[in-house]
Amino acid sequence: MTETPEPPGRCSFDVENVGGRIVVRVTGEVELTSAAAFRLTLRGIMGAERPDVVIDLSGVEFMDSTGLGVLVGAQRQARLFRGGLALLSPSPPVARLLHLTALNRVFTIVDRLDDLEGNPPAPAGTDLT
């Protein structure tokens, strides 16, 4: 339920909170035109305390290395902020791209949301040693 700017190009995404996890659904083409907006959106989400983010890529028709770059950047941010990032159900073109670049071993990739272990992270303010 976060405000997302409408991205230019043939791409759209919406953001939803599912049981403490933030699911970003991307559809269309993720490349130069739409990458900037996509990156900004993810940054905004990642800024939260210990974010747990899932990016649903089932509806992506096309992605190139620019789009990949956004995902890699998000992964790094997630690590910085001690959060989690997972890719959900990548479409065939995306799966292929991840395989070609060997990034399929770097990301957490699941077919269903339930496949993710663990509970959503504790809300800010709880001290877990």
Next chain:
Amino acid sequence: MSAPKRAHGGSMREFLAGAGQEGRDLLAVDWDATPVGPPEEWSLSLGNAVRILLTSKFSMWMAWGPELTFFCNSAYRRDTLGTKYPWALGRPASEVWSEIWADIEPRIDQVMQAGEATWDEALKLFLERSGYAEETYHTFSYSPLPDDDGTIAGMLCVVAEVTDQVIAERRMTTLRDLGVRTGVAATTADAVRAACERLATNPASLPFVAVYLYDADGTSAHLTGHAGFELPHPRFPTVLDVAEGGPWPLAAGWHRESVTVEIDEATAATLPTGAWELPPRLVFVTPIAQPTEDHPYGVLVIGANRHRPFDDSYRDFIDLIAGHLSTGITDARAIEDQRRRADALAALDQAKTDFLANVSHELRTPLTLLLGPAEDALRDTHEPLTPRHRERLSVVTRNGQRMLQLVNTLLDYSRLEAGEDDARFVPTDVGRYTAELVSMFDSVAERVGLGLQIDCASAEAYLDHDHWSKVVLNLVSNAMKFTFEGHVSVQVAEREDHVELRVSDTGTGIPETELPHLFDRFHRVTGARSRSHEGSGIGLALVHELVTAHGGTVEVSSTLDVGTTFTVRVPRGRDHLPPQQVSETRPDHDAVAQRHEARVTTHVASWSETHGATHDDAAPSEDDALGRILVVDDNDDMRGYVAGLLRQEGYLVRTAADGIEALELLREDVPDLVMTDVMMPRLDGFGLVRAMQADPVLTVVPVVMLSARAGEEGTLEALDAGVDDYLVKPFSARELLARVRVNLALDRAARVRDVLERSRDQMDQAQRLASMGSWEIDLDDDTITASDQFMTMLELTEADLRERGTTRVITDVVHPDDVDRVLAILRAAQPGDRIAYETRAVLPSGAERLFSVRGDLSDGGRRVIRGSFQDITEQRATQERLIAAEAEHTAALRERDIADALQRALLPDHTVEIDRLEIATHYRAGTEGTQVGGDWYDVIDLGAGRAMLVIGDVMGRGVRAAAATGQLRAAVRAFASIDLPPTELLEQLDMLVQELREEQIVTCVVAVVDTGEQTVSYANAGHLPVLVVGPGGARRLTASGPPLGAGFFGVEPRTLAIEPGDTLALYTDGLVERRAHDLFADIDGLETLIVDHHQAGVDDLAQTVVSRLARDTVDDDVALLLVRVSPVPTGATSTLRLDHEDSAPARARDAVAEHLHECGAPASVIGDAVLAVSELVTNAVLHARPPITLRITCTPPTDDAAGQVLLEVLDRTLLRPRRQRPDDDDEHGRGMNIVEAISSSWGIHRLAQGKSVWCTFTWE
């Protein structure tokens, strides 16, 4: 009102007149116009105040009266008033300082109303004294001036300007902060950003800062750091093209010059203002120096504070900032470099470890399959093995176990290195456990004749039993391996905080230089004498790793030929161990011991069994034997095996364990053949062969070498050393026996031939008896008698012989240099000896002849030699001539062979096929008998419809010229592969030609045909002009530079347009040169011929040209290269102009998808092409300059050829996109990797003004 006291009116005037310039100027004021009135009427208080003012050297001003009329002194005028003097004198203060009146009026009010003085320290005031709003700082105090009656009538201001101090302090703070911070950045970008953060804290002196760093060749620069504004900012693009200019002049910076840019007001409005309201009017662009390089890292762009003058100190300040940045970047670069190197090293190490693990793993399966069945067979009681088979399988099992041991050790080691160790540390009595392990060596020690001393006290520590057993195993077996007499002792002792294990031996010792490397992976001490020469060298490295895993240390000390001691120390307790690997359960000792016993016995058995040379056993008798063979090998099993094989065949075999032993046996008895291994202690195979060659008796014995070194290299090395034959392990029994047979037979044949030759010689001699002289010498009474023939040959008479006697005849007749030798031979002759020698003789007539002398000394009685005498002068001369002729013939043959080989290498494949080009060639060498010449031509495919055509002429012919052309041809191909343009290629070639010997002159043409751009671009070094013939006629490309070898340089490359159907002709002078004709006429001839026949196919055309022009016999080479540009099939290419913006990739993708769909390409190819074009165009948008052009060419498959798609993205930058190595964290840099992975081929072409990045896809 009482009459006010007057301040001595006249003296006031006098005072003023004498009070310097200010006094005089004050006098000049029209006082009547002011409420203060003329000086004569000034009150005492006023007069005194003015006196104090004017005589003080401190900067002061005062105001008096209702209008606050202004007075000031010289110091004030100098420091502060500036251009307002002298106008300000006598004016109301509010007018004088109108620009700051708002600031100071409240203060003045305070003084005038309340009579309280004010104090302001370093107050910022914008003064207009220099013609602009100047930022100044003043420390001042206003105090009340009472009039004579005590009312406050005026105010005094004492002021010190502190502008310089304030500004200086501000700058120093910035510099100091820079100095503190920039030292710790790890990357260049971080260093710059950190510096800019510091600079951002001083927006007053630095309204804005931008740092642009150049790329490697200075064509563009990137905004790496900034302060004072947010990105994106229209005046600060992230990428600037240096040559083009843009908002900031970076070109001067590249050459280490600074530039001061003046900004007009309109442009300035777009600039950041920093701490001020108004933007800078001056921008300073200064280079950031790169030490030891010609060009700086980049430039620092600083907006100058418009409220301060841009003087030298301001410039110095900025230069210091640039200096700090320079240092920071240099440091960051050094760290980046180091980190990259460390990463590379780590990756390498990891690769080695992975490799070790993989290989070891792969080996275990076949080993298991080898050992299992073999052991089963040995244990089979139902169908037991016959003794011979049993023995064979024992050898198999033994060696298999040896290999398994090595593989296991390798695997252990690599597992440890990879950190996959799953150690389990348990409390152990180290002494007891070690004693148990070592006791398993008892039987072995006995067998090899060594003492084994065990002295293990009780000692507690946490050990991993597996690891510890390996440590003990390796150390003890090593000790035994290297000790030949004496003992090995093992001690365990408990110390205060650690447990100590010592393994000492009285063995061969280790040289001091080897000690530091002993624990290195794969290190083996060279030349060490040991019981077993095998081992991968990993044992000690494993020991080191295992001990380290226990948190302990291992040391070694050694003295050559005395002994070695290894000391292992393991800390007690468990605090130093990872808690998850420690357990408190003591294992059952016996179970553990049993498990390890098997391993120990296997390991030891592998090298200790059957030690000792086996000599002859059950052999055939000497007479029956096929031959006598000596087998030399340090491996017992190998020796036994080979000897057994040979004995079975019927040879008499003796064996030796190394080269020294072999030589001893050889001296006792010379065998018919020696079969030897290469790697042996004391004296290896090559050493043995060398020793044999030095001995005249042994040198004729054939030697067959057995080795594990396969490949040509090994074989050549052996044959070079003089070995007769070479067998590579593993070999089959059949092969071994065959080789032995052949080599023996060869040797026999040689000996037989020797014998036959000797008898033939004797026969020849007999035949020539008639033309031989005979003689008889009596050594005792020095008489000589001879046949008539003899006397005729030597031109002597019987009387001469009788009178002179033997010695005198010899000294008279024999050549002075040979006399001594002949006399010595005669004197040394013993009864029954046969003598034979050759000697020169000088006849009385003066002629010199060569004679062969043979003789026999009679047995017993008188010492008389009878012999024969033959003139062999002509014979010898003829022989020598024959030999010389033969040598020459052989040399000529060899040269011809070389020439032939060169020739084959020189001419390119006839079947070279280039897209859209039809090619025909003709070559004929000019020299009769050889096929080589100095001309060459070549056609090189550069990809994507581009080809390089080359033709050249090396003056001369034969092998030398051919060798030169070979080099040049290879060089051209190499340069073509890096896309060097024609002129530069020829310049490089010129340097090569200058290095060739004999002042070679070479002419050459290089032309690049681009069927996409429809151009040909060429450069010509002194060669005949290329002809371009089209339907419209012929063009001669005459532009030419000097030939190569004379210093070809700087000739303009030419490019011209060509059309489909055009024919290019490259040729050498052999085609057009005629003895009697003039050169130019014959190029005309060629031209006419091609024009007339240009409709014909290229092959026919080539035939026609050659048959007409090269008709006469010419002894020069003829080369012709015809290339025709095929018409482009219509509709196969679309070209699209893309705007330089973010939507370009999407447009490109749509265009590619549409074009390929129409062409009928399969969906997978379309998908790949779309992805690839998205990457290429995105790259172009982000990094290249417009215009960007996309060309799509699709050729559907035919019967002969696959379908192909060619995508080309053209832009106007020379920057080549590189495949990068992004790591998992990099957001960028994967584009070209993806293109490489999915396309069939890809590449980059330089164009006249930019580049084209292309890729292709194929499908059946």
